[in-house]
Each structure stands twice: as structure tokens, then as C-alpha cells.
Amino acid sequence: MDQTKKYLKRSEVEAQRQADYLREQDELEKARVERLEKKRKRDEDEGDRTAAREAKKKRLAKESRKAAEEEAQTEENARRKRIGLPELERKADGDEGTPLKDGEEDVADDALRDKLKELDEPRVLFGESHIQRLRRYYKLTAKALAPTMTKGPIPTILQLVDEKDMKVPEALPEAAEAKSFVRRQIASYFDMVLSEWQFALSRRPTDVKESFSGKQAYHSFLQARDNLTPLVRKLETNTLPEVLLTAINDIVHLMQTKCYVKANDAYLRLSIGKAAWPIGVTMVGIHERSARERLHETEKADGQAHILADETTRKMLQGIKRCLSFAQTRWPPEDLGQLMG
Template identity: 30%
Template sequence: MLLLQPQKKYFKRGDLAEQEKKEYEAKHNIKRIEEQPSTSTQEPDHPNTIAVDEDKLPMNISRQEVIRRLRDRTEPIRLFGESDYEAFQRLRKLEIMAPDINKGLRNDFKAAMDELEQDNIDELIKQETGESDAQKINLKVVEDNTSLESLRKMAAKLGKGDENHDCDVILKTMQFLLRCWAKELNEMPPEKKKTVQWKTQSAIRRQTEAYLAPLCSKLKKRTVSQDILEYLAGIIGHVLNRDYVQASAVYLQMAIGNAPWPIGVTMVGIHARTGREKIFSQQIAHVLNDETQRKFIQGLKRIMTVCQRLYPTDPSKSLEYNAVKPI
């Protein structure tokens, strides 16, 4: 064998494969055509320059911009064996076929923080230009001369069958607690209003107000469903009586319900029992219905916590008494 030279005791497997290939071509009279190097795409001399064919569009954006746009679309920034220009072509194809990017769920907390930050910037600009005499940034509060004692008197007839009265008491109580929350934030010292904690609490308060807006609109129009109105009346009644443990129990029953998750058989017997629909309505987990209900249920829990902090009661009637601390 020609591969095994006198001065060598071994040979490479690649050399053996190449020798066998040549013997096979000679045996079958096969002529090998040498491959010509392609002149269309060559390695660039500079890392920022890319040589392309004349029939292809030039890469008119940087590699960093291509990476950013691909990551915005949750696409890989480079496939196996892909060049920078091929990644650019893939990005162009994605932008042509799907111009709209799915941003996913909206971050309401970040939006509230951004809105609050913009309001602070606008207020500071007014102070510098002399358009505002205020020396500190406050949250807007609209007074209506409502007190906790007046709400407690109105709550004496809560849940007695008068739905219009129940809607009025629930609406006024939620608005009253939101005003109290805003006043608490406004009364903080000016040096604390520059901290991240104050901005976070202000953004949470504004987000809570936005979450409760659909519920307040339904209460004004008297379009709240009967089962939710019963739960809200129970929660507000216990909150005004400063019995936060019972209010939390009613809240949990409204939010997650007490029905077991059905697996397999969901109905026993052929005929449904009398009043079965009414029994089932008390076991619905309303937080699972839609996103709007989930938001106002979350906002309701926040104002319950604020009420417990502003109007404390006995530890036996408080929920997580040691965990509720002032700002």
C-alpha cells in the first residue's frame, strides 16, 4: 500500500479514504472537477463591512440593532452556521411577514410608575418656571365631606335587600378609603417624597384606583351581579365595623370560592336537585372569570389593608396584625 511509507509505521484514516476514492475514480474512469471559489460572498477585511451579491440588498443596520430586534420578537440572534447578513435577511423576512410584535401582558405597575414619574417631572418644571407655588408634589384628592362614622351609620341597613343603597355605601366606602390613602401619602415629609418607597406606594395607589374604576362604574349604573354585590356588602360591612378577619373570610370566599375541583363525575343522579344553581353560585371562584374581575378583587384587598392600617382595631379582629406597618 502506498500510504505506508518506509519511515512511518502508521497512516491517517483520512489519507486512506482519499486513496480509496482515487482508486475508485481511476477504476470507473471518473474525472474530478475542481470546485471554483465563489466570488459572490467573501470574507470582509473590516468587521463592520459585509460583501454581498449585487442582487441582494445591503445590510443597512448594525449588528447590534439586528440583535435587539430579534430579541424583541423572542427569536434567536444567530442560527447554527448563520452569518451576520443571513441573520439580517431573516429579520427582514420576519418584519415583512409579521410586522406587529406581540408584547404579551401589559405591566400595569410599570405604567403607573411611568405616569407618576412624568407627573413629578411636570410639577418640578412648573416649580422652576414659577407656574406653581406648591413646594411639594401631592396626589389629587377630591373631598366630599364623608367620614367613617357617617359610613358606619349608612352601613346599618347594608345587605337588607335594598340594592341601590348597598351600591351607594360600597361606592362611597371605596372612594373614602382611596382618599384616605392619598392623604396619608400627601402628609409625608418632603424628603420622603423623593424616595423610591414613596413613589412605589403612590404608583400602587394609582394602579389600585384604575383597577377599581370598572367596579365603581358598575356600582354607579347599578349593574353589579347579585352574587358579587352580596359579597361586597359583606366585606364593606365588616370593614366599617373594623372586623378585618371576617372581612378577609368573605373576601376569600368571593375570590377563590369553596367548591372542590371536579375530577371525573360532576353530577350525581339523573335529575338536578331543587336550588342546585343557587348552591353552585356561592361556590364560584370569581377571580377566575376574567381579567377585569381579578383586578378589582386585587384592588379591593389593597384598600382593606389600607383601612386596617389607618383604622386599627383589636388584634383578635385584625389580619396579620404584626405585619401591617405604617409607611
């Protein structure tokens, strides 16, 4: 700036102020970068020192453990020599003393390498011993034989059938193999219903999805999926009671034939049974009435209310009911009289 001027314009003063401000900011930025660089270097040095200390600690611990093992082995050999027993062989470095698991047999190394080659796996890994190679082979074969999970709404190890083979029989068969196939059919059918339900929800417009009713519909789907998960698990492990399997088979058969009213009746028979439900006062006199006998029919097999058996069964049947309600909208019947109200 010209020092001979007696007066300065306001623009010149502002320009000088901005120049001073920018110069000050540059100096501050340089100082900040320099501090960060010093801090990074200190952290790196501290990390290197920490790694060196840890490595030294591990090395000393390994040497101490090795020295203790050698001393113990020397003492044991001296003791065995005094009593006339042969000395123990020294264990080579990297030798594993862990025996194989039950059912695992040792395999010759050449044959083991050929087996690994047949599995398209490396025959030898760097630094791998025979025992490690054998364990790797058994681990690979166990993984190959392990059942695979499906990718549906409810993942399962059951082998699901195609849609053309999902039609369950009208009556539950007696043969064990046929029952096993029926369990696969039931799991496949509910997997298909849930998949169609999920796909229908995903096709809705965004404003419908974000509305209150849209969120409620999605919550109903999630609840039905969670409620049906125990059913699929029981079908996997063949732990579903015979009476429940028979009733669910009837419901699925009626759903597949689009007889939704009859399917709902079968659901009601399964859930609340055929027993009379007392309302109000049940004992109004000292004499036994004939109609009162029906109040105790829940103790019989045909009148048992399975929905009250336990919480898991109640939720499971509720999930079946939700799938029944969706199925009649996805696959409407030709006879409108079969639509539930």
C-alpha cells in the first residue's frame, strides 16, 4: 500500500483487511497440518514400539514355555531311566498331539492329496503338516455333506418341492415315507404363500407402503412369518404331533382346492375344538344335567382346543389363519360362496 497517501479509501482498507485475514488463515492451516503430522508420526512410533513389545513378550513366553517343557521332559527321562523305562521321544516343532475325532480315520498322505485334488482343493498348503491336511479334508467333506438352507421367507433344510408337486393328499397317509413327503409339501406350500405375500407387498406404491395401513399390512406379514417358523422347524425335525399334522394337512388341502370356507371351518375345529364353551353361570342347581356333560369334552382328543395348548401352538395356528386370509385374495375361488367373510 502506498504510504504517501494521507487518506485511504474504504475499499482499500477492506482489501488490506481481507489480505491480512487470508494470510493469518494460511498460517493457522499450516500450523494445524504440522501438528497433525507430528501426532501421526508419534502414533506410528508408539504403535511400532507396542508391536515390538508384544512380539518380544510372545517370544519370551514361547522360549520360557519351551524351556520348561524341555526341563520337565529331561526330569521325566531321568526318572524313567532310573526305573528302567525307555526315554520319551522329543516332540518336533509344529507337531500336533491332538488325536483325530471319533469316526475319523488316518489316511495315507499320497491318497489324502489325491482326495483333496478331487475336491478341487490345494493338495498341500504352505507349512501344513499331515494332521492339519487330514483335518482340512474332513472339514471340507463335512461341509459338503451338510444340508443346505433354502432362501425363502423361512429358511429350512427341508428339500422343498415344485409347485406342481405341492398338492397334498386328502387324507394323511400311513406310510412313514409318504408322511415325510407330505411334510415337505406343507412346508413348500407355506413357503410359496409367504413368498407371494412378500412379492405383493413389494409391488405397492411408495405412498401406500409408508401409510399407516401399509405398515400394518407389512407388520402382519412379518408376524405371520415369525409365527410359522416353529411349524417349519417341527416339520424339519418330525416333531409335529400326529393330530396337528393331520389337521394342518386337511387345511392345506382345502386351501389348495380353493375351498376357503371349509378350510376356515377346519381351522376353527383345530383351534377351539368341538367342545361346548360355558358362558355365564354353569352350576345353577344340585342336580346333574345332561347338557352339562358337553362342557367336559375338551378332555377328549377330538374336542381338545389346540390353540390353548401352549403359546407356540397358538401363534403357529394364527400364522396359518393369516396365510388362509391372504390365499383367498391371491387365488380367489370360482365359487364366491367359498370366500370367507
